[in-house]
Amino acid sequence: MDNISDLVARLGSDEDSVRKMAVFKLQSAIGDPSFADMFISEGGLPKLRFLCLQATGNTLAYSLTSLSRLLELDMGWDHISQEIIERAVELVVTQPLVNILRGAMSILVAIVSHPHTGASLVGSFGFQALKPAVALYPQFMEMLVARLSSADHALCANSLQLINALMRDAVTNDLEGEWPKFIKKLQDLGVIRAVYMLMQSTAIHDLAHPLLEFQSLTKLMLRKWRDIKVDMETADHRRALRSLYVASSASKSGGDDSTLGSKKAPPDRWRRLGFETESPAWEFENTGFLGMMDLTDFVQKYEDTYQKLLLEQSTKPLQQRCPITRASLAVTSTLYEHFEVDKSDNEDSQRYTLLDSRTNFEKAFKPLLLHWSRLHTAGLNAYLRLWKTTGAEADDFEKVEELVRILVEQVVGEASRTKDIAEVEEELAEFEYQKLRELQMELLELTYEDAWGHHLRQVREELNHEALQFVKEQRIRCLLQGAWFPHSIGYGSENGPVTKANLNRNVPSAWRYVKLSHNRRFLHYADYEGRAEKEPGLDDLNNKIDLSAVSSVVSNVSASPPSTSSSSSTIKTTVPAQTSTKITVHGYIPSSHKDSSVSQGDKEMVLLQLNPQSHTLASEWLDGLLMLLNQQPITADTNKLVNLIGSYGLKIRLLNVRFEDVGLEEPVLPTRDGVDEDYYYDIGGMDAGA
Template sequence: MDNINIPELVQRLGSEEDSTRKMAVFKLQSAIGDPSFADVFIYEGGLPRLRFLALHATGNTLAYSLTSFSRLLELDKGWEYVNQDLIERVVELVVTHPLVNILRGAMSILVAIVSHPHGRASAPGSFGFRALKPAVAVYPQFLEMLVSRLSSADHALCANALQLINSLMRDSITNDGEGEWPKFIKRLQDLGVIKAVYVLMQSSALQDLAHPLLEFQSLTKVLLRKWREVKVDLEKQDHRRALKGLHLASNPERVPQGDRDTLRGSRRHHPEKWRRLGFETESPAWEFDETGFLGMMDLTDYVRKNEDGFQKLLLEQSATVAERRCPVARASLAVTMVLYEHFEVDKVDSEDLQRYVVLESRSNFDKAFKPLLLQWSRLHTGGLNAFLRLWKATGAEADDFAKVEELVRILVEQVVGQAPRVKDVHEVEAELADFEYERLRELQMELLELTYEDVWGHHLRQVRDELNHEALQFVKEQRIRCLLQGAWFPQSMAYAAEAGPVTKQSLNRPAPSSWRYVRLSHNRRYLHYADFEARTELEPKLDVLEEKIDLSIVSSVVSNVSASTPATSSSASTIKDLPVSTSTKITIHGHGTVDAYGKGGSGGGGGGGAPGGGPRESALLQLHPQSHTLAAEWLDGLLMLLNQQPITADTSKLVNLIGGYGLKIRLLNVRFEDLGAWEPALPGREGLDDEYWYDIGGMDGGA
């Protein structure tokens, strides 16, 4: 800026020629941001002339003058020339002027005035929103016009308007009295500021509006926290009025006939005046201790918007036994706290602005912006309706309140927490209303298992390993019992190995010419079998089965059963259980003799010898299971009987299922001292000597 002659520029600002003044102030707006330039400009007497132009100029000259004055104020200079005349002029421009470049500069000046810190030397009402109130009284449509600018097609104007609204909100919250800021915030909300900002936050204009939008989001958290900090006090008229409104909206005249007869002619209140609304006692004020006035607002808002439904709900509750009634008021307060914790309202209000600094690309905007936060009331209504639905679906009783609350917490995290930035609130409400309880329980168990995995570490892994071992032993016993029960296997003499699996197209295969029945002996040492011309209705007894194989000579069991195909899997054209032979084959090998019909001898080394002089391994028995289920039972049953690992997907799935259920049952029976806590306290060493132990098996509990 060394090439600008400041005294000459100041002189030109006072020229009678508008074109001269315009050129001078045009150069000034670019240079005035330099503090050293600003100091010389003020020293040369430029400030009075700049203020005169801001008050009286028009067109581009006015636009450049307002921009220059706002940049000077941003340097914390020129405040002595800010008075009511200037403020009223700028407010007038915001309300009446159509040109965008003039509106930007005017709003920037008002942002600086409203945001200016209140110093000791400042006269009362010199800065902040108080400084604007006399001018706003002259132009009462100021706030309405300001909110309407949020829908402007000019993104820079939107940003300036929102920045001014943020400044007004922050000043009101910080400096207005207890009864003033709620009225101002309500007026802004009535003018539609929430809806306008919500639309901007979901739009594609985030790049230009990121800073003021994140500040508004942060201020929303400040407001929620401030409302929660306001204690419900029935000495205050508005608090008493809100509570009375709840009572009247509940249609208190509709009491059971017996109670009505008892109370007729008496002016005493219904003995359960507040408990029938879902409060724990007849003195409900203390029940708002955790949520503060925020909980009162949420509950009254729900009742006001759903009065008929609220009355019907209370009538339904009155017809239910006391233990099964859902306490509506308590549920409402619980949902308020679920939302409060979900949106992390208690975190420092500057966090969102700090997050903006580290934003690297548009892809990160979905993480930083939470437009659903602005739909607090609708989320509360949706959450409370979900609470009531889950209470009914689970058949909950009074002692189950915390469990249903936890389900709602998971529901909010899943639906609201996973919603992308552009997802409409209507869709979120629909998901809250329709989310399946079974899916919610699955999510709860997954979260519970992950939580305990983090907390218990190797202890939990040890429990899981023990349960998997127990599950494997259980399935081993089940599979062996299938062998003890026995099964029929077809023996088709016309069977060809290359024929492939049984399908609808291969139904014309010939029926089996014989059937083989196989059964394990009670002592589990021999496999008995015999061939029959036809399958009988009664299962053959062991003494009828003439052939047997001593399992001690069995060396291996092989099969073409797919290890990766579960018993439940089949293509659309494959029939799983048909009375014909299939290509599935289980072959039992051993070191014994085999006759011409494939019947194995019961012992000994048999004829011939293997290289090295040992007994020759040969096929002792072949089985053709009719289904994947039967194949899995017999293949894995034989393997496990020989103390080998099962190989089919069906058996693996069953083992995992049983082990998983065992783990979940143990986790569900763990009791925390604090029902609301997710992380149990690990045992400490305080007060203990060296001889102590901690038993993870204590997690067992009852089933």
């Protein structure tokens, strides 16, 4: 107690050096509640107040810091008067010293943030308490925003904390509805740009808390604007609607803006602007006044573009016109959902306290949120572009809206903290439609995978099986159709059924024609000196191979073996040693063709060799033969076709089913009951028919 009494006594010393040392020690000790309580009981608060009002230099800086820390302990409020507030505001405007500015701002933050129920000499808290002082120093808000560009990070943090306190008080405690004017004044002074630059700077670690609070306050304002219902009886709302009508050049053809709502107004004046009906107020139900603000902001900034769009749409059939107003409101809703504006305004601060990695830290900040208006404009332009690219019609509105939602998630959602808004606008304007569709299908599969689980896997397995059967039938039909293969003049035992009569014999032929029998049991072929214009019939092919005698197929068509194989598999593939493509069929010679003097047992021999002219023909015949023998295809072309058809069928089914159709309950899946192997596919709809 003696030390505190001595400290209080020295605060009232006539010597500045004594006061400076005393208040220097005070600023460190007064953060202890028990010390602060003793300090007040010893009569130290009036002396501290006097120093805050009269001192200069470091003595003033230490005094302001001590008083702000006392207020943080919720003590000393009975000595906070209008005089103290005016002194703090004056220092913010006129004082160049950083340490003095920090203390002054900290005191103002405490005053603005103090609960309104507290009793004090001020009589009011929040921004109302500052208004008389700000009236004396009108540069206050301008200087406060200017401090955000200071090289001193602590001063930037103090400035932003005070701005946050003023914004929160204005938005939550303004009973007169003047908060939008206050927010607009801050925006006009450049607060958005200043905070945006801080959020992208390397100083973000020092400013994390106030920056996240500003981000939360931005969401709070967006939510508050969204909650304001558009009402035609409200002057501001009616004025905003009138501005849309006037900007559309409707007044040039339908009279001045006094015709709005009168009998002289065109009967389709609102639908022409992209509304669904002639009663536009209800269409803002989901977006509230926020949707109105976004729309009018776009129209005011890009009036010529707006007029050209309306004129362009008016020349199209009614079904093909893009409803610009509805598109604008859809983009507002998309951005609102993307930034999760409805979540608690304290969530960002809570999340910051739990950050445990640099990656999460970076993701916590959403600087692009501060450029809401520019994102809305870019999103609306993207919607219009996609509408035109896809040739959409009125019934496709929600489909284009979904594409825009995916576009925003991809471009805005994946943007790094330091990515500039101009780059994001450029990406939104140039993102390829085809890539967007691919993303849509990937997301669709993931969504239904999560929702349906094993049901979707079952559908996928069924579709893959059906795709394999379809490709099998296609490949076998290639064999049924027949094909010409170039044939070397000199050949040995690898070029056909081997007997003593033809072993090592030169056959003067250049082409071989091969065709599968209708019953799919025999492979017929014959050699010709030239390729005939008319394809030979089965009766003209004097050689045939019983497929039941085929043991394996060897080929250099594919250098990659099947993904799965077993030791008992009869599929053989070899890495090609030359550029020529070969398909060799191995099997067992029927006993009637065997030399009775030679006991060959079950020895495998060459039955047929084919030399396909193209990779496609090689894939068709190699996999056709394998699948005819109930073996798996091995070429990349065939496997790609199977996957493509299976994936295509899955996507068609997903696009034709919505969550609301099944209520997220166990869906009724299509079956193959009653369908045998004799079926065909309609590729357009991927429906199987018997």
